[in-house]
Structures are given as structure tokens and as C-alpha cells.
Amino acid sequence: MALELRQLRSFMAVATELHFSRAAQRLHVSQSALSQQVRALEDNLGAVLFSRTSRMVELTPAGQALFEAAPRVLFEADRAAERVRKAASGTAGVLVIGAVGTALASIAPRIMRAVWEDAPDLRLEVTQMDTAAQLVALAESRLDVALVREASPHPALRTEPLVSEPLMVALPEDHRLACDERVRPEDLAGEPFVLWPRPLGAEFFDIITGYCREHGFSPRIVAEGTDIETQLGLVASGMGVSLQPAFYANLRMVGVAFRPLTGPAPQISLQVAWRRDDASAAVRRFVTAALAVARTIE
Known part of the structure; x- marks a missing residue:
């Protein structure tokens, strides 16, 4: 029948x-x-x-x-x-998004608001992940779209730059250099450093260590943290200093002072990434919103 x-x-x-x-x-x-x-x-x-x-x-x-x-x-x-x-x-269904903490502290909320306003029935599931993990999850279709930082090229993925901000130095608030309006990178030589583990984002790690070498020293890494909260917590405890994108100054972590660096500092780029073969209208809608939001910030 x-x-x-x-x-x-x-x-x-x-x-x-x-x-x-x-x-x-x-x-x-x-x-x-x-x-x-x-x-x-x-x-x-x-x-x-x-x-x-x-x-x-x-x-x-x-x-x-x-x-x-x-x-x-x-x-x-x-x-x-x-x-x-x-x-x-692309106005309904579920879109699974990965985002580095840098994006969540800066551009991601504005992108998600733009998507929600345009497609209120599209459910966004957001997970904070480091860049390396996002690229793997994206290639394996466990993520639909990703907000990454200084991503390494991947043959199966496309990336588009969104925004960039300079490196800043994160200091314990009672550090001798926290009294300065700007910090000379040479003054960080010999300081203990708190950094990201290189496997979580090789491109970003290499930018930081390369910047230090350009100014005559290699960072003495005493601790690593797998997320920004851990790293800034270690800085606040006085364990060391850190070089971080300016986006993180928005977090206003208690006990941490962010200071700009003298001279030209490396620009750290946030990017939106997705699979080259993904024809999803929801992914296109998110990427379009991300690029539109980025243009309003430039």
C-alpha cells in the first residue's frame, strides 16, 4: 500500500x-x-x-x-x-566546529552570532581544540569547520586567513618588566619561558622560537601547557614569562600583565579551515560569515 x-x-x-x-x-x-x-x-x-x-x-x-x-x-x-x-x-541541521582558544577569545563569538542571526535553526556545536588536533579531526570528518592558528598546509583542507594580531609578552604582574610600557625582546634572554608544546602547533611554536633567536637567544622553556588557561596560570604563579598572541590579553587573567614588544613583532594569524571536497551549504554559510566578520575587523 x-x-x-x-x-x-x-x-x-x-x-x-x-x-x-x-x-x-x-x-x-x-x-x-x-x-x-x-x-x-x-x-x-x-x-x-x-x-x-x-x-x-x-x-x-x-x-x-x-x-x-x-x-x-x-x-x-x-x-x-x-x-x-x-x-x-545550510540554514538547519548541525555544524560541528573546532576552535582554538585564541579564536574563542576574539573573533569566534562574532562569527557564531552572525551565523545564528542568519540561520537560527542551524545548531552549532563548538569544541575548543588545538590547531594540530583540529586539522586531524577535520580531515577525518569529525569536524565540519575549524578556527585554527597558523595552520600547517594540508592537501585535503582549505584555509582562509581571518585576522592577525602581534605577539605580546605575558608577565607575572610583579615582574620587573611589567612596569615598562613596552618590553624589548632582548630583555627576555635568560628568562624562564612557558610555552605551548610544539606537537600542538608546530608553526606557532616555530614562530616564537624563531623570533627569540632573531634577538640573540633561545627561550629556556621550563614549563608547557596544553591550553592557554594553564599557561597563563603558570605565568601568574611566577614560573616564567610567555609570548602569546595579543588576542589573549582579552582574557584579563588575574596575576598576568600583557605588554607589547618593541620593534616589529610577528603577526599571528587566525584562519578558518574546511575540507576541500565538502560541498555542505552549512559550511559555506559559516565560512562566508567568518570572512564577512573578519572584514569588519580589518
Whole structure:
């Protein structure tokens, strides 16, 4: 037995009007075409749905049962069709997003707000992850889109730059250099350093260590933290200093003073990344929103 939605809608029109001519006018079809639809539905169900006389049309018990059940069927069919249309346009469904802490402390909230305003039925699931883990998860389709920092090239992924900010030095608030408006990089020689582990973001790690070497020293790394909160907590405890993107100054970590560096400092780029072969409309919508938000910041 195969029920056609068109047949159900024809049945509901007749059942509501209890008049074939008025039902046909309501549906903008001929009365004969409407009668054919109803007969086809009765044949499919193996039941007579209407009692017809020259003077009146009435629902049979089988027709009454269908009249009670059909609205729910039609509602669910319409809702399913709407969901399909929204998913195809990228305005519904679930989008799984990865983001480095740098992005969450800066541009990510504005991107997500822009997406929500444009597609309120699109559910965003956001997980904080380091860049290296995001690239792997993205390539393995465990993420749909990623907000990464200084990502290494990957053949299966595309990246677009969003915003960049300079490195700053993070100091314990009672450090001797915290009194300076700007810190000379040479003054950090010999200081204990707190950094990210290189496997979590080789490009970023190499930018920091390369910058130090350009100014005559290699950083003496005494501690590493797998997230920014841990690293800044170690700085606040007095364990060492750190070089971090200026984005993190927004966190206003208690016990930590951010100071700009003298001279040109490396710019740390945030990027949006996605799979090259991903044709998802939701991903396109997110990337478009990310680039649009970035343009307002530049």
C-alpha cells in the first residue's frame, strides 16, 4: 500500500467541505480530477471513505478514521520537506566546529552570532581544540569547520586567513618588566619561558622560537601547557614569562600583565579551515560569515 500526499490532501479537502465541487474549487482542480484522486486513495487503502448520494457526501467509519489520522501525516511530511530545504540551504541541521582558544577569545563569538542571526535553526556545536588536533579531526570528518592558528598546509583542507594580531609578552604582574610600557625582546634572554608544546602547533611554536633567536637567544622553556588557561596560570604563579598572541590579553587573567614588544613583532594569524571536497551549504554559510566578520575587523 502506497499513500500519496496529493491523494491525502484531496481527501482532506473533500472531508472538510463534504462537497466535491467546493473541494475542487478550493484545490483549484477539476471535480473529475478530484474524484479520481479520492477513488485512487480508496483503491490503495481497500476501503470506501465517503458515502455519496445525489444530495450529500458523508464520511464512512473508515473515512472518519483517516480524517483523524491524515492531518498528522501531512504535518510531518511538510515538516520533513521544510527540514530538507533548510538543510540544503545550510540554514538547519548541525555544524560541528573546532576552535582554538585564541579564536574563542576574539573573533569566534562574532562569527557564531552572525551565523545564528542568519540561520537560527542551524545548531552549532563548538569544541575548543588545538590547531594540530583540529586539522586531524577535520580531515577525518569529525569536524565540519575549524578556527585554527597558523595552520600547517594540508592537501585535503582549505584555509582562509581571518585576522592577525602581534605577539605580546605575558608577565607575572610583579615582574620587573611589567612596569615598562613596552618590553624589548632582548630583555627576555635568560628568562624562564612557558610555552605551548610544539606537537600542538608546530608553526606557532616555530614562530616564537624563531623570533627569540632573531634577538640573540633561545627561550629556556621550563614549563608547557596544553591550553592557554594553564599557561597563563603558570605565568601568574611566577614560573616564567610567555609570548602569546595579543588576542589573549582579552582574557584579563588575574596575576598576568600583557605588554607589547618593541620593534616589529610577528603577526599571528587566525584562519578558518574546511575540507576541500565538502560541498555542505552549512559550511559555506559559516565560512562566508567568518570572512564577512573578519572584514569588519580589518
